[in-house]
Amino acid sequence: MKKMIVLFLVLAVMVTVPVIESAFAAGDEPGQYLDRRVIIWNLFFKMMTIAFVVGAVVSGTIIWQCWRFRESNPKAKPTPYEGTDW
């Protein structure tokens, strides 16, 4: 549980800090967002770069797991819980 809380806090900081910074991309005057399209789209491409990298890692992990831990994999072995009433 402690590890999960630490993971949560790390994720929270990683998400929140860049986002607060990114809020300023829109400017603080009404209508400024129209004049700042280049900055905003630059922000979009930065965010998409992060999203695709993180997405590739997460999706790649899930795909690898599905291949490695499938029951038909020759390396698959019974979990310690099989045969018990877990």
Next chain:
Amino acid sequence: MVLELQKPRPIWQIMFSTHHTDVGLLYLITSLAFLFMGGALALAIRAELFLPGSQIISDSMTFNRIFTVHGTTLIFLFIIPFASSVGNYFVPIMVRYKDMAYPKLNAIAFWMIPPAGALIWLGFADFTWYATPPYSIISAPGPAADMWIFGLKILGISSVLGAINFIVTILKCKHPDMSIGQVPLLAWSFLSSSLIILVAIPTFAAALLMLLTDRLGVSGFFNPALGGDPIAYAHLFWFTFHPEVYVLVIPAIGMMYEIIPRFSRKPIHSYQSGIFAFVLLSIVGFSSWAHHMYATGMSFTEKTVFMVGTLAAVPASALHVFNFVATMWNGRIKFATPMMWAVGGIALFFSAGAGGVANAAMPLDFQTHDSYWVVGHFHLFVMGTIAFGSIGFLYYMFPYVTGRMYNEKMGKLHFVMSFIGTVMVFFTQHVLGLYGMPRRIFDYPPIPEWIAMNQIASVGAMIIGVSMVIFLANMIYSSGKGKLANTEDPFGVGGKYYYPFEVKNPSH
């Protein structure tokens, strides 16, 4: 309820029963009926948008009616009743109680749904599932709009009654030997979502009454001509319906928490972090409603606060994904149909979340607002995560409900086609939004990129449509003629099921 089809009872005995498995069955059948009805409307929308110009729908008013009823049906008459079905079947067993806390109230909550569905479908309103004011109060056509309002009012009461029942059943009726920290995560998901409903729904109930009195001309809450403010309605609506997104998604994640450990043949990696993430999502769900309204002239500070509030959901969602991945690690995974749907749901949950982060970043929201990006993002959540989790769980509970096994090959084909179709439709819609196509339009200019992407989306929708026909055939055929299930361990993965085959139904 198990082996119901082998020992049939008169239908009236099920219809007027208050037993939780009977009410669960009624919820299940009703929600699936509405799934197919709402899905048919989605196919009509996609067929219409296959090319510019009018294709199969004659005018924009009819198009508006179709997507209004499509959204209303699939959210309120499929997703929520389906979750109620699962909760009815499993929550009492998970907390080791004989039934729901208030069985009659439970049956009443269900029986509010058919008349509400009838009001929505017979009226066929045209003002979107958001009931957009001031159009909805000034010029939306007569009985249809009022029928929609009354239908939603009834569904709101039904949801609140159901939520009270789940909360009391879990907190007050659980076995004395069982602490709240031992209640399975699926039941925890129902506790969290029920608490959200109790806090969120009354606000929309008030908004609906105000909308109705505005329509009757006796008030002007949202009517600018009478000094009212449509933005006030937006606040009331989204205060309910952003948290409602979590009401929809949390039970679906709870269902994945039941499927993934079962088919990985090991317990969930971290039970406590699952509870923590559910509770956190329930709280932060209320800190983000105004991110739907960045374009309404809010101050920079307000927008920033709601942006951060929205992004607070990201770490909690990431905890769920991490929990699933860690559970599968070192498991011996059986990829039966429910597991395939659950894993597909996790992958799409991540993608939908990534799109949501871009949406929530306030400067970007101005670029994507009211575009097809929003349609793609929202649908990736409701179809890719919620419907995937729900359909996977339907396969999981199928042997329990019918005493028979579904056809595994057809189940897997259903998954593969739905996954491909979902990616084709909703990923493409994100890009379509970036190319500037507005949402909720009946016709569009013949821009080559728009045409190509609309065609990809429409073909994807047709693939999903065909997969749903396969699903329906599988359900109908297998429930009558499928192989008899081993109700002790229908999937051959061992462990202790919460399969309530030992439940004593007084009607049997």
